[in-house]
Each structure stands twice: as structure tokens, then as C-alpha cells.
Amino acid sequence: MKYLLGVVLATGFFTSVAIAETTSPSTVNFSDDGVMASLTGKAGDAKTGRSVFSNRKLGNCLACHINSDLSEESFHGEVGPPMDGVADRWSEAELRAIVANSKKIFEGTIMPAFYIDAGYERPLEKFAGKSILSAEQVEDVVAYLLTLKEE
Amino acid sequence: MGMKLISFVSAIICAGSAYAQDSNQLNVEGEILASTTAAPSHMENVDTLYSGWHFRSGETQALQLDDFDNPGMVFIDQGIDLFGKVDGSEGKSCQSCHEDVEDFAGLRTTLPRVEDGQLVAMEDLVNECRTERMGAEAWKWSSTNMTAVTGLIGFQSRGMPMSVKIDGDAAPFWEAGKELYYTRVGQLDMACSNCHEDNYGVMIRADHLSQGQINGFPTYRLKNAKLNSIHNRFKGCMSNIRATPFKEGGKEFKALELYIASRGEGLAVETPSVRN
Numbered sequence: 001m002k003y004l005l006g007v008v009l010a011t012g013f014f015t016s017v018a019i020a021e022t023t024s025p026s027t028v029n030f031s032d033d034g035v036m037a038s039l040t041g042k043a044g045d046a047k048t049g050r051s052v053f054s055n056r057k058l059g060n061c062l063a064c065h066i067n068s069d070l071s072e073e074s075f076h077g078e079v080g081p082p083m084d085g086v087a088d089r090w091s092e093a094e095l096r097a098i099v100a101n102s103k104k105i106f107e108g109t110i111m112p113a114f115y116i117d118a119g120y121e122r123p124l125e126k127f128a129g130k131s132i133l134s135a136e137q138v139e140d141v142v143a144y145l146l147t148l149k150e151e
Numbered sequence: 152m153g154m155k156l157i158s159f160v161s162a163i164i165c166a167g168s169a170y171a172q173d174s175n176q177l178n179v180e181g182e183i184l185a186s187t188t189a190a191p192s193h194m195e196n197v198d199t200l201y202s203g204w205h206f207r208s209g210e211t212q213a214l215q216l217d218d219f220d221n222p223g224m225v226f227i228d229q230g231i232d233l234f235g236k237v238d239g240s241e242g243k244s245c246q247s248c249h250e251d252v253e254d255f256a257g258l259r260t261t262l263p264r265v266e267d268g269q270l271v272a273m274e275d276l277v278n279e280c281r282t283e284r285m286g287a288e289a290w291k292w293s294s295t296n297m298t299a300v301t302g303l304i305g306f307q308s309r310g311m312p313m314s315v316k317i318d319g320d321a322a323p324f325w326e327a328g329k330e331l332y333y334t335r336v337g338q339l340d341m342a343c344s345n346c347h348e349d350n351y352g353v354m355i356r357a358d359h360l361s362q363g364q365i366n367g368f369p370t371y372r373l374k375n376a377k378l379n380s381i382h383n384r385f386k387g388c389m390s391n392i393r394a395t396p397f398k399e400g401g402k403e404f405k406a407l408e409l410y411i412a413s414r415g416e417g418l419a420v421e422t423p424s425v426r427n
Contacts, residue, residue, distance in 0.1 A: 056356075063356040075357035079350050110345040112338075120340040122395045127338040 022135045025117040030104050034093030039100070039115070039135035049144025052137050059133065059141055064111065069148060080111060085150035095145045099138050114138060171352030172205035172361075177421070179216055184310050184419035191416040193317065196348055200418055203361040203426060206352070211373065214425040223302065223371030223423030226295070226378045230303030233296055239287025245300070248284065252307060259308035259420050261315060263324075263409045270324045270405045273301045274380070292399040298369040298378035305369065305422030312419055313366050315412045328410025331403060337394030343407075346388075363388075364415045365408065367424025374427060381408055 021041030028035055038044070053061045054073050062070060064079035090098065098105050100115035114133040133141070177186035186202035204212060214220050234245045234252055249255070263272040271279075277300055278289040290297040317325040335342045346355065347363030354360070369378040382404045386396040397403035 060356070075354070077355045078353045079355055110341060110349065112340055120336070120338055121334070122336045123338045124390065124393045124395050127393045130338070132338060 025100075025115050025131050028100055028115060030097055030101070031093075034091060034095070034097040035100055036093045038139055039096070040139050042139070044136070044139030044141070044143035046140070046143040046147050049137075049140035049142070052133065052141050053144055058137060059114065061141070067148070083145070083148055085148060087146045087149045088151050090145075092142060092146055096138065096142050099133075099141050099145075114141075172201045175205065175212065177202065177204050177215070177419075179309070179421075180218055182310055184421060185312060185417060186419065186421075188312075188417035191413070194414060196344075197362070197414075200364070200415060201351070201362055202366060202418055202421060202424075203364050204367070204421065204424060206359045206361040207426060211425060211427050215421070221371070221423065221425060222373075222376070223369075223378055223425060226299045226369075226371070227303050227306050227423060229295075230299035230306075233300055234303060239281065239285035241284065241286040243285045245280065248280070252303060254307075255304045256307045257311055259305040259422060260311050260313050263405055263412065264316060265320045265324065268320065270321075270402070270409060272381075272400070272405050272408060273304060274400060277301065277304075293380040293383040295377065298380055301380070302369045302378050302423050305420060308420040309422055310419050312417050313412060313415045315409060315416070317409070317413045321409065324406045324409050325413060327403075328406035328408070331407045332410055336389065337392035339392040339394075341392045343388070343411075362414070363411065364418060365411050366415045366418040367421035367426070369422065370424045370426050372426050378423060 023029075023037070023039045028039065029037070050070070052058045053067070054070055056063075061067075061083075062073060062076055064077040065081065065083045066076040066078060067083040069083070070076070086095070094105070098111075101113040102109050102111040103113055112132060115131045115135070115138050117129055117131045172187075177184045184202075186204055188200050190197045190200050204215060214222065218224050231252070234249075237244045237247075245252075259273070262276075263270050265271070274290075274292050274297055277297065281287040282289050290300075315321070332343045335345070343363060346360055351360050351362045365381050365384075368381045368384070370384070371377070372379050380399070382399040385404055385407060386399060389396040397407075
């Protein structure tokens with residue numbers, strides 16, 4: 001009984017947070033300095049972001065970016081620049097913009113936009129109208145990228 | 152043994168740094184096949200063509216050098232059986248009309264081509280014979296029977312340079328194929344060109360990106376241990392970028408096949424090639 005009440009409360013809590021704070025893919029505000037506000041209204045979790053970065057079904061960022069921090073993973077792609085020291089080169093707001101929609105920063109890039117849910121052609125049905133990552137996952141990846149410092 | 156050792160060493164040297172296609176020679180059964188050549192003038196962004204063979208590991212490459220080691224050859228043998236097998240209401244086999252399969256030497260290099268205003272691929276020609284001359288059922292585009300026979304017919308052209316017609320009545324199909332090649336699709340929003348023109352020679356996770364040439368098709372893949380059709384490969388690449396693939400044998404993939412065949416002009420037919 002006590003357990004059930006907890007579940008109900010927790011569900012109610014998360015729903016209200018989602019309505020109040022999460023920015024939908026179509027309303028992300030790209031300014032000259034990047035995307036200033038967290039998409040969830042909260043800071044992301046770097047540890048979760050690290051696994052989103054390598055997971056083939058989520059970010060699969062490792063498909064294109066070498067990343068020394070993930071040296072335990074055997075295959076690192078070379079399509080994009082290495083991620084080492086990326087936090088020294090870009091601000092949090094810029095990294096959020098790059099992950100959410102890299103095309104706003106790098107015109108014509110091969111890098112997919114991870115937080116758009118429209119504007120692409122012929123998606124497989126199960127992905128139609130969806131973004132590759134959720135707002136939480138974008139924030140988790142951004143939090144993780146901010147740990148990649150060399151200086 | 153010496154061969155394997157060299158490729159192992161080069162794999163270590165290459166790991167982690169950008170490495171492009173290798174400079175090995177594709178010497179199949181003592182004959183050197185043209186696996187690299189100058190790009191034709193209709194290609195704006197590429198200077199040199201490379202067969203997909205140059206991007207594979209030493210072990211995979213070695214399998215294509217000797218027909219005894221080439222796992223695709225089993226399917227070519229099956230193609231020989233099917234070629235002589237009577238099927239359908241007319242009591243005929245392919246051989247009833249085409250006495251010697253070697254007469255098909257050169258055909259692979261010219262397909263797809265336009266006939267009566269339609270773009271036709273080798274699979275269409277095979278099915279036309281089956282349904283209209285043999286009274287037999289059409290084979291599915293990428294079925295084992297179809298790839299065995301298209302493999303056998305393609306094999307007759309091994310070593311001959313690809314040279315499809317792209318002007319005259321082929322021009323509108325070629326243009327349509329070119330358009331598709333450069334159009335971004337799927338949730339990942341990528342075009343064929345993003346990987347096979349802008350990034351060949353580069354690693355994408357565990358895969359070494361090639362130019363996406365089709366001169367070796369149908370190709371034996373270690374991944375599924377069978378011959379794979381051209382359209383099936385296109386379908387796989389589209390699904391990987393989370394795009395709804397076009398239909399195998401449909402007009403989009405045939406146009407794309409013509410365009411990509413023209414991007415391989417001068418490369419030798421390698422059928423059956425071996426890939427991972």
C-alpha cells in the first residue's frame with residue numbers, strides 16, 4: 001500500500017515537471033551563443049551521458065568521434081574531430097546547440113541533429129516524429145562533454 | 152601465412168589514425184583486375200575510383216584472390232545447376248535458349264540499361280525469360296536462386312571494365328539516380344554521398360568506409376554467408392540511417408543502380424566479390 005502510494009506520487013511528480021520545464025524539439029532557442037537554457041531545466045548526469053555517448057542505439061557518438069576517455073571501447077570512428085578537450089573549445093551553451101542540432105553550427109554537416117522531431121525525409125515509421133535523443137539524454141551528454149577537459 | 156601476418160601488423164599501425172584505401176593489387180587467379188582507375192568526367196568531386204576490396208581487411212581481401220577460397224563460388228556453382236534446370240510450363244531451362252553461359256561475357260558491364268523506354272536491371276532480364284519464355288514463376292529480387300544466377304552471369308564478365316550508358320534515353324534515369332544519391336533521408340538525415348563520397352577511407356565505428364561501388368555484386372558477405380544483391384545493400388544502408396528503404400526492383404533503386412554503376416566506370420567486374 002505504502003509502495004503503491006509512492007509510485008503514484010512519483011509518477012505525478014515527473015509528469016508535472018515534464019509539463020513545466022522540458023523544452024520540446026521545435027521550441028529550442030538557438031542564440032548566437034548557443035542554447036543557453038537546459039532543455040529539462042536541470043543539470044544533466046555526466047555518468048549517464050557517458051553511456052549515451054557510446055551506446056549504438058542512442059548517441060552512437062563514438063561512431064564518428066575518437067574519445068580517449070572511452071578507451072575501453074574498441075572501435076572509435078574518425079568522421080568527426082576527436083572529443084579530447086572538447087570542453088576547452090566550446091561553452092556549455094555551444095555544446096548543447098551542437099548536440100541538439102549541429103546543422104545550426106556546422107552548415108551541411110554529416111553529424112545528425114539529435115534533438116529534432118521533424119524536417120527529415122522518409123524516416124522509418126518507428127522513428128517518425130521522434131528525436132534521436134530525449135531532452136534528458138541531451139543534457140546528460142552535454143554534462144558528460146563538459147568533463148572532457150585537457151587544460 | 153606471410154600475408155596474414157602483414158595484414159595484422161598493418162591493422163595495428165593503422166588503428167586510431169585516419170587511413171585510406173590500401174595500395175594492394177587485386178590479383179585474382181593470376182589476373183590483375185582494375186580495382187582503381189581515374190574517375191570519369193561526369194564525377195565532380197572524386198578523382199580516383201577504388202573498388203570496395205581496397206577497404207577490407209587483409210583476411211577478407213585474401214578470400215577473393217583464389218576461387219578455391221572464395222566462399223561466393225559455391226553459389227556460382229548453384230547458379231550453373233539452376234541455369235540448366237528445366238522449370239515452368241514450356242519445359243525449358245535457361246540453357247535451352249542460351250547454350251553457353253559464357254556468351255554472357257560483357258553483359259554485366261552494361262547494366263542497368265534502357266529497353267523500350269524502361270530501365271532494366273539484370274534481375275528484370277532473368278525474370279523476363281522465366282515468365283515469358285519458360286512459363287515459370289518470377290524469382291524474388293534478392294532470393295538465393297536469383298543471386299546465384301545473376302552471380303553466374305556477372306562472373307562471365309569478371310575482369311571486364313564497367314561501362315554503362317548514361318546519355319540519350321538513359322539520361323533521365325541517370326539524373327534521377329544522381330538526385331537520390333545526394334538526397335538526405337532518414338532520422339539521421341544523411342545521403343549516400345555523405346558516407347561514400349565525403350568520407351570514404353575513414354572509419355565509422357568498426358567499419359572502413361568505401362566508395363560504395365557495385366562492380367563486385369552480387370557480393371558474398373561474411374556477415375550473412377550468402378550472395379547479396381545490389382538493391383539489398385542499398386536497402387541496408389537506408390535502414391542504417393533510419394530511412395524507409397525504397398522497394399527492391401523499384402524505379403528508385405534501379406535509377407540509383409544506374410547512377411552508381413556509372414560512378415564505377417572503368418573498374419573491373421569482380422563478381423563474386425567478398426566483403427564483410
